[in-house]
Amino acid sequence: MAKDTGTTTRVAxxxxxxxxxxxxxxxxxxAVRGIDLRVKAGEVLxxxxxxxxxxxxxxxxxxxYLEPTAGTITLxxxxxxxxxxxxxxxxxxxxxxxxxxxxxxxxxFLAFVAAARGxxxxxxxxxxxxxxxxxxxxxxRRKSFETLSKGYKRRTGLAQALMHDPRxxxxxxPTDGLDPNQKHEVRELIRDLGKDRAVVLSTxxxxxxxxxxxxxxxxxxxxVVFDGTPAEMESKAPAHITKNRMDHVFRMLTTGDRATxxxxxxxxxRR
Ligand SMILES: Nc1ncnc2c1ncn2[C@@H]1O[C@H](COP(=O)(O)OP(=O)(O)OP(=O)(O)O)[C@@H](O)[C@H]1O
Ligand SMILES: [Mg+2]
Numbered sequence: 001m002a003k004d005t006g007t008t009t010r011v012a013x014x015x016x017x018x019x020x021x022x023x024x025x026x027x028x029x030x031a032v033r034g035i036d037l038r039v040k041a042g043e044v045l046x047x048x049x050x051x052x053x054x055x056x057x058x059x060x061x062x063x064x065y066l067e068p069t070a071g072t073i074t075l076x077x078x079x080x081x082x083x084x085x086x087x088x089x090x091x092x093x094x095x096x097x098x099x100x101x102x103x104x105x106x107x108x109f110l111a112f113v114a115a116a117r118g119x120x121x122x123x124x125x126x127x128x129x130x131x132x133x134x135x136x137x138x139x140x141r142r143k144s145f146e147t148l149s150k151g152y153k154r155r156t157g158l159a160q161a162l163m164h165d166p167r168x169x170x171x172x173x174p175t176d177g178l179d180p181n182q183k184h185e186v187r188e189l190i191r192d193l194g195k196d197r198a199v200v201l202s203t204x205x206x207x208x209x210x211x212x213x214x215x216x217x218x219x220x221x222x223x224v225v226f227d228g229t230p231a232e233m234e235s236k237a238p239a240h241i242t243k244n245r246m247d248h249v250f251r252m253l254t255t256g257d258r259a260t261x262x263x264x265x266x267x268x269x270r271r
Contacts, residue, residue, distance in 0.1 A: 009072045009079075014040045016090075016168050016198035017062065022071035024057050024222075031057045033222035034071075037200070039215075041167065044194035046213035046230070047202040050254050054222040055202040056096045059172050062200075063093045076167055091168035092161030099157075102146035106137055106156050109145055113160040131159040136185065150177035158186065162193075169193060171201040175208060187212045206246035210234070220254045 011018045017039040024032040032054040039045050047055050060066035062073050064080050064087065073080040073087075080087040100109050110131060114124040132141055135155045140148055145156065154177055161169060174190065175183045183205075190199060191212050203209065209216050210230045218226040218233070226233060226249075236252065237245035 009074050011074050011077055012040075016041055016076055017200065018072075018074040019058075019062050020072045022058060022061055022073070023069045024054070024061060024066065025069040030069075030222050032061070032068075035219065035222070035224055037062070037217075039168075039198040039200055041196055041198055042194065043215055044190065044199040044201065044213045046209035046216045047200055047219070048204075048206070048209065048216060048250065049202075049219040053219045053254070055219060056172055057222075058219070059093075059170050059200070059202065060095075063091060063170050064088055065093075065095070089164070090166060091170055092164065092166040094154075094157045094161045094169075094171040094174055096172040100145045100153070100160075103144055105142050105144050106148070106152075106159075107132070107141045109156065110159060110163070113163050117164045119164075127163055131162050134162060134189070135159040151179060151182050154178060155182070155186070158189075167197050169197055169199045169201075171199065173202050173204070175203065175205065183208075206244075206250060210246060218250065218253050225253045 009018055009020055015038050017037060019035065019037040022032055022035040022037070023030065035054075035058055037058070047058070049055050057066065061068045061071070062075075062080070064084050075087045076090040078087040078090060101112075104112065107128060110128045111124065114127045119127050132138060135158050137152070137155060137159060140152050145153065148156065154174065158171070158174055161171065171190070175186050178186060187208060190201065193199060194212070194214070201213070213230055216226065216228065216230050216233045217224060230246070233249050234245050237248045241248045
């Protein structure tokens with residue numbers, strides 16, 4: 001059972017996503033050790049970290065797919081743990097991988113998502129057409145999901161996340177598997193969406209962070225090791241490093257002594 005479910009978290013009016021003291025323990029292992037996330041409208045937060053750092057686990061918790069061991073989650077002012085249905089209307093979520101029904105065509109799947117979001121008749125059709133156009137799925141709309149290439153599966157996942165025009169977008173590796181042209185298009189789309197929404201995206205591509213994110217957060221072994229602008233992150237590289245400076249900083253933050261997992265106690269476990 002999650003602790004703190006009824007706690008009222010102090011949330012500023014422009015903070016669309018607020019998670020405090022987020023923890024997840026699987027058995028005896030802490031995957032997430034007390035993360036605080038505050039994301040405002042107009043912010044695109046790049047969630048970075050090595051494989052197994054706890055990015056997807058954190059995203060699953062803030063979207064209600066996984067119950068936190070501890071912590072509070074507030075989405076557009078709604079407490080996710082006490083008001084899950086209302087809170088889940090506020091965001092679109094692109095999970096890791098590309099879960100969908102394999103035999104459905106792209107348009108059937110999107111119509112199914114529109115219905116699940118409560119749309120019917122011409123409004124449902126308009127919503128489906130809108131996302132097909134926005135994510136450029138016209139060429140594959142009648143193909144079954146299982147026959148799509150990896151990139152188009154990812155784009156279909158992105159389309160379903162946009163169906164209800166949510167104020168918050170949680171995108172787990174949105175450009176994973178996309179070719180350079182599609183990456184460019186999806187980054188432009190995310191930048192555009194991020195102008196008046198709160199976006200959290202995870203990625204392993206650091207140039208993507210510089211291209212689309214207003215903020216970067218690096219997690220390692222379930223704890224935040226950096227939170228600042230991409231420029232601030234890049235400036236942590238020593239002057240003699242002239243190429244791939246972001247990658248260098250990423251390695252500085254997540255390997256060596258800092259990556260040995262010696263933080264013996266999860267942050268919240270000390271409380
Ligand atoms: N259901 C689960 N049961 C047990 N352990 C899990 C479960 N889900 C995740 N973990 C563990 O939690 C840790 C964090 O995993 P997570 O998937 O959040 O990492 P990630 O940062 O998204 O990594 P990647 O970059 O590879 O996607 C890992 O050690 C993982 O093995
Ligand atoms: Mg992941």
